[in-house]
Amino acid sequence: MAKNNNNLDELAVVLSWPVALFDRHARGRLWYIASSFIVLILLGLSYFTDNFLLAVIVVLGAAIVILLDNREDEKIDFSIVDEGLILGNKFIDYDDLRNFSIVYKPRQNIKRLYFEYNNVLKPRISIYIDDMNPLKIREVLLNYLQEDLDREGEPLSENLSRLLKI
Numbered sequence: 001m002a003k004n005n006n007n008l009d010e011l012a013v014v015l016s017w018p019v020a021l022f023d024r025h026a027r028g029r030l031w032y033i034a035s036s037f038i039v040l041i042l043l044g045l046s047y048f049t050d051n052f053l054l055a056v057i058v059v060l061g062a063a064i065v066i067l068l069d070n071r072e073d074e075k076i077d078f079s080i081v082d083e084g085l086i087l088g089n090k091f092i093d094y095d096d097l098r099n100f101s102i103v104y105k106p107r108q109n110i111k112r113l114y115f116e117y118n119n120v121l122k123p124r125i126s127i128y129i130d131d132m133n134p135l136k137i138r139e140v141l142l143n144y145l146q147e148d149l150d151r152e153g154e155p156l157s158e159n160l161s162r163l164l165k166i
Contacts, residue, residue: 004074011086013159015115016079016141017132019087019105024073025165065166078127085115087125094144104134110154113137126158 038061042152046054076088084093098116105111111134115125129137153159 004066011079011081011083011084014059014080014082015132016077017130018075019078019128019130020133021159022068023078023128025068027160027165031165035062077106080137085125087127092125099146099148100141101151102134103136103151103154104129105153112154112158113145114148114151116148124155 008080012033039058043055045060046052077086079086079087084091084095085091085097094113096118098118100116101114103110103112111129113127113129113134117124134148141147154162
């Protein structure tokens with residue numbers, strides 16, 4: 001169910017907080033040296049194997065990392081409303097979502113709220129909880145969605161992303 005921006009203002013907001021558009025990882029000089037070395041090795045490999053596509057992918061990947069690294073932190077509003085979720089200006093109906101899960105491990109700085117779509121081709125939604133009370137979020141979401149109790153940690157993709165600082 002698509003809602004336009006005018007209708008979004010009419011929805012009853014249950015919970016709302018600002019979230020970052022993307023995670024920013026602290027990268028030191030060693031990370032830049034190692035990643036430059038890896039890029040050069042991959043470019044050399046693409047040259048010696050006549051693999052032009054690999055060179056294009058490596059250059060595009062490096063360009064994206066550099067562009068995102070120089071971008072300022074942007075925050076958008078995330079809201080849980082009575083009919084769905086609002087992420088910035090995008091409305092997501094509860095009918096489009098399969099379940100939610102909360103991974104809250106403050107000592108490891110993992111405070112995440114995950115939503116899985118019914119459509120397996122759509123990516124998982126990952127929201128940083130920050131200082132919000134995870135029990136209150138869970139209590140509210142249980143009125144609208146099932147909870148995935150099997151998820152005990154963050155997904156492998158996010159774990160690798162945090163480990164590799166990308």
